[in-house]
Amino acid sequence: MSLYRSFLWWLLLAALGALAWDLLQPDFGEVVIRWHGTTITTTVAFFLFACILLLFSLWLLWTLLRFPYNAWQAYAHKQARSRLNSGLTAFYEGRYGRAQNLLLKAAEDKQVRDLALLGARQAALAQEDYVAAAGLLEQLNQSNPTLAASNNARLLLKQGKAQQALDVMLTRPATEWSPVARGIAIEAAISLQQFDLARNWMQARGHGMSGKQQAQLQALYQRHYLAGADSADTLWQRWQELGSQGQPGEAMAEAFALRAGALGMQHSAATALIASAETRYDSGLAKALALVAQNDAALFERLRVLLAAHPDDAVLLHALGSWSRAAGNNDAAIGYWQRAIAQGGGAESWNQLGQAHAGLGQFEQAYIAENNARRVLNGEAPLPMTGVTLQQRIAAEAVSEQRNEHGIPWLPQ
Incomplete structure (x- = not known):
């Protein structure tokens, strides 16, 4: 690229030289300089050449004079x-x-x-x-006042001083905030439940935040917004408000389920979560459904319909186990949790399986399951369960065949 630029530069100089020669060649003109009784007569071409030579000489002299200073500066920067x-x-x-x-x-x-x-x-x-x-x-x-403010606010926020962190950020105009500084201000506003302020900053044009940072702040906003509801009506209104902005994610669904349980509206929350899952299924919704498990045959049947469409979803299988246990059917709960573990379920499924076995007086299986929960958390391989027949193991690992609208089976991914 530098060679191409050099070529263009020399081509431009050649064109200027040709243009100057074309202008001066018919008549070189005359320049008369009179100073302190001395008169100098020359042509325009020589005068221009002398001016260019003088300017070049001055530039060269200035460069030589500044050379020690520039060398020292370069050394200092290095x-x-x-x-x-x-x-x-x-x-x-x-x-x-x-x-x-x-x-x-x-x-x-x-x-x-x-x-x-x-x-x-x-x-x-x-x-x-x-x-x-x-x-x-x-x-x-x-x-750098803005950088100093954001650094100080980050430390205050880590210390739990959200109000002080927000006050520090407000000492600088929002137009000067970097994406990190804006994220700190939004997090502080969310912690103080100043949701309108946080929402305005997240939706501001030209905020410069990455998609990942926006997603994290949005999840934090949703959790605090729902967890801060002081009544069932407020919680329901906020759930509908957030739901109108898009499909609920895992953080939003979990916060909704936890707050609904605290306010005694598990049935309404379960109905809303199942309706969202039926519209567009997401494992995060199934995880939240396990938190609002209850003895309701109609809702349980709707969950079973979802399982037919997603037979290998460990989170949904875990939720069905929780609902079965809430209905008092420990045997069915054990079956669902065994299937969840076979499909990749984690420590929580092992833990619930252990509690179910303990509820049936099967203490050996309960001990192994609880031990496996700890082993999974530590990244170790789980131990085999006792008292599980080959048929039960095959049933737990089996996944019903799925076909498309033409009746052709889906190939495994």
Whole structure:
């Protein structure tokens, strides 16, 4: 690319030279310079050439005069970058004192000052030197106020001081916030249940946040928004409001189920969750349904219909086990939890299976199941269950055949 640019530059100079020759060749003109009694007469072409030569000479002289200064500046920048690199390396190695000293020296260079001051402050905090950290924050505030505000607000938020964190962020206009700073302000507003403020900041144009960051903040907003409902009517209104914005996700469904259980509206919550799952199935909805399990034959049958469409969904099988146990049918619950485990269910399914066996007086199986729950959490392979026949094992692992609208079986993914 540089070769192409050089070619264009020389081509432009050639075109300008040709144009100048075309203008001057018919008549070179005359330039008369009179100064202190001395008269100099020359042509326009020579005068222009002399002016260009003079300007070039002045540029060359200025470059030579600035060469020592530029060399010193380049050396200083190189030293600052080296100290910054060594300081950050020392910080991540846990040598916080050395990191702070190196980063303070690196902060003397304007090009890396903000990052060096930020790293030095983190090193001071790691050593619990809060006086030095406060001084470094003040220096950073003079250099980059918005970065200083977001760094201070992040620390306050981690300490549970959401109101102070929000106050710090509001000292800077929202138009100057980086995506990280905006996320900190939104999280603080959500923690304080200032949902209108948080929603406005999330929906602001040009916020610059990534899709992952938006999804995380949206899930946090939904959880707190539903968990903050002080009555069943408020909870229902907020559920419908969020549902109108799109399909409920796992965080939203779980928060709704937990708050509904606390407010005594499990039946309404279960009906709403099943209706959402029937519209567009998601494992997150099935996970929430396990939290509102109850003895309702009609709703249980609707869950069984969902299972026919998703026979290998371990989360849905786990939910059906919880509903069977809520109906007092421990044998059916054990069957569903065995199937959930066979389809990849985790520690919670093992735990519930152990409780079901204990409820039937099958203490050996209960002990093995509880032990397997701990083993799965630790990343270990579960132990085989006793008292399970080959037919029961095959039934647990079996998945009903699925066919499309033409009657052709779906191939396994």
